[in-house]
Amino acid sequence: MRLSAMGDVAMTVPVLRAFVNQYPEVKITVISRPFFKPFFEGISNLSFFAFDEKERHKGFLGLLRLFQDLKGLEIDAFADLHNVLRSKIIRNLFALSGKKTASVDKGREEKKALTQAENKVFQQLPTMFERHVKVFEQLGFNVNLSHVVFPEKVVLSPEISTIIGTNHQKLIGIAPFAQYDSKVYPLDLMQEVIDQLALDSTQTILLFGGGKKEIELLNSLAANKDNVIVVAGKIKFQQELQLISNLDVMLSMDSGNAHIAAMLGVKVITLWGATHPYAGFSPFNQPMENALVSDRNGFPKLPTSVYGNKKVAGYEDAMRTITVDTILKAL
Secondary structure (H helix, E strand, O other): OEOOOHHHHHHHHHHHHHHHHHOOOOOEEEEEOHHHHHHHOOOOOEEEEEOOOOOOOOHHHHHHHHHHHHHOOOOOEEEEOOOOHHHHHHHHHHHHOOOEEEEOOOOHHHHHHHHOOOOOOOOOOOOHHHHHHHHHHHOOOOOOHHHOOOOOOOOOOHHHHHHHOOOOOEEEEEEOOOOOHHHOOOHHHHHHHHHHHHOOOOEEEEEOOOOHHHHHHHHHHHOOOOOEEEOOOOOOHHHHHHHHOOOOEEEEEOOHHHHHHHHOOOOEEEEEOOOOHHHOOOOOOOOHHHEEEOOOOOOOOOOOOOOOOOOOOOOOOHHHHOOHHHHHHHO
16 A cells, blocks of 8 residues: 555545454555654554655655565555556556556546536535545455444643643634635634633643644644643654643644544544535545535535635635634534
């Protein structure tokens, strides 16, 4: 199995948990960047193979080396859950060597119809989880996603407890950023959400993000509020996963943090701007009412993009149609 971006990788975890529970006699090897190894820790019958994109597995010759490295694992079948150029090359090498292979259908034409401005076909598309299940079906494994076992909440280390304190009855995570601006809730409104939540002293609000600029913005959102804590930049990624597993709820954009929380069995409220859950990227096991979408009456071209990477003139304020009150009620 070959995997890449954070949200993509996190979305495979519930499917793999279901798979190993239903097929305990099958061993899975996940191939991905070393950074993502913590996602898969504790999953039985699953081992992790680190893809070294900077040295050993760099370029076409590196992919040939990767194939040779994987051949040594005596793999019987190859499931391509990413379906990009590099994974296609490895998949085809396995197919040429007589192994059974299958790849995910990303539904590009359906997604194009959903996001086009004219003649839009506005309907729910298969989720990425359903698409991943179909890959395993091609290999002869029927995976039932209605019986996924989530990991137990991790006992927080003293280091994390020092940062977030111990005096909280509710832990609310907020991840206010996304890769593209069209998916980010206006910060002035997010400030109102945080200010309202902070009025309840039994709640501790934890702010997640990364990078110097984001941390500065998070610090300004948390200013002068004892129960609003910026965790970004203070703990390692593995500790962040441990902390997220202890949340009562995560408020996130359409981003990787939503999928990380969902794969850990945490309730997630998502906010959608240029994108829409109909494209199939809603977090795992979350009811549709947990996805708060921008108003399509005022902005009928929504969704304008699958990933949020297209800017449409006049649609900059679409997310302002998701009111602060609506978010607070959902939380």
